[in-house]
Amino acid sequence: MDLRALKTFEACARLGHFLKAAEELQYAPSTVTLQIQRLEADLGVALFVRDGKRMIVSEAGRWLQQEASTLLKSVGTLRQTVSDIAAGENGSVRFAAIEPVASQRLAAVLADFCSAWPKVELSMDVSGSRAIAEKVRDGELEFGVCSEPPPAFQLEFEPLIEERLGVMLSPDHPLAGRDFIAASDLAGHAVLVKESACAYRQLWEAAIGPDRRSLLACMEVGSFSVIQQMVQAGFGIGIAPIYAGLERDGALLVRPLADLHPVIEIGLAYRTKPFLGKAALSLMDAVRGMRTAAPAAT
Known part of the structure; x- marks a missing residue:
């Protein structure tokens, strides 16, 4: 038949x-x-x-x-x-992004993409850079928005934006009136940092060095959102990328570091393009729009 x-x-x-x-x-x-x-x-x-x-x-x-x-x-x-x-007008795309890029830069991009391509089913995970790279390498994700993967993963990496770390404070914190904050100013304060596998945490520790790090009282918190809430509640100082969106209606402030300039490249991590469908390639093109999006607060 x-x-x-x-x-x-x-x-x-x-x-x-x-x-x-x-x-x-x-x-x-x-x-x-x-x-x-x-x-x-x-x-x-x-x-x-x-x-x-x-x-x-x-x-x-x-x-x-x-x-x-x-x-x-x-x-x-x-x-x-x-x-x-x-x-590229139908199908599904599985991808992941790190925070706060996912919420601060990608939310509007995804809303526009879903409006333009309503038949494409998107699945987005929010995770750390290494976990994202591992899933892309293993074929569980089409691509990721993260820091550069280890060379052993043999993934393509396309840098899109540079992010700079800063200090997150509540408006009534003693250091809130300063335009820049030195690393030495953090001594005596609870410093809230992400988990050890986080690219931002690794960038922070590399920038500050082991000697000064030993002088600080650091507390590990696995979520930028929780760090925001703890700082807003008056507990500690957060180490976070400098985004205007993280300054919640005047309830939080983000200040650059005076004596350190920790910068990290965030971009697209993917296997070679023959592994990607047209819907995934179209979404990646949309994500590339982050290059021309409004920059983070400085």
Whole structure:
């Protein structure tokens, strides 16, 4: 049984005439007759009962007509979906991004993309740079927005933006009135940092060095959102990328460091482009718009 023969049978049964089916399908009448004969031979059952010049669908044929109609509609949907996926207008894209890039830069990009490509199903994870790179390497994600992956992962990396670390304070903190804050000013205060696997945490520790780090009372917190809430509640100073969006309606301040300039490149991590579908490539093009987006606060 092949789809062409099934399509011919469905047209014959629906139209009640082989000649009308041949005209609709643009086949020669002999081709229609041959396909029906082959289908009947394949199934071992008569699909039509001949009553003089009329062709009446048999009981088995009536059941097959119903099932064939459903199947052919499914095949039509399948063909259209595959075509849309090939054109980048359908399908699914799995990707991930680190915080606060995900919320501060990507939210608007994703909203615009979903509006322009409503049939594309997006799945976004928020995780650390290394975890993202591992999932991209293993094929669990199409791409990631993170810091540069280790060379051993053999991933492509396309830098998009540079981020600079700063100090997050509550407005009533003793250091809040300063335009710049030196690393030495942090002594005696609780310093809130991300987990050890976080690229921002690693950047901070590399910038401050082991000697000065030993003089600070650091507390590990696994979420920038929780760091924001703790600082806003008056507990500690947060180490975070400098984003205007992190300054919550005047309830938080982010100040640059006076004597340190820790900068990290954030970009697209992906396997070579042949592994990517058009929907993923289209979304990556949209994410590249971060290059021209409004810069973070400085």
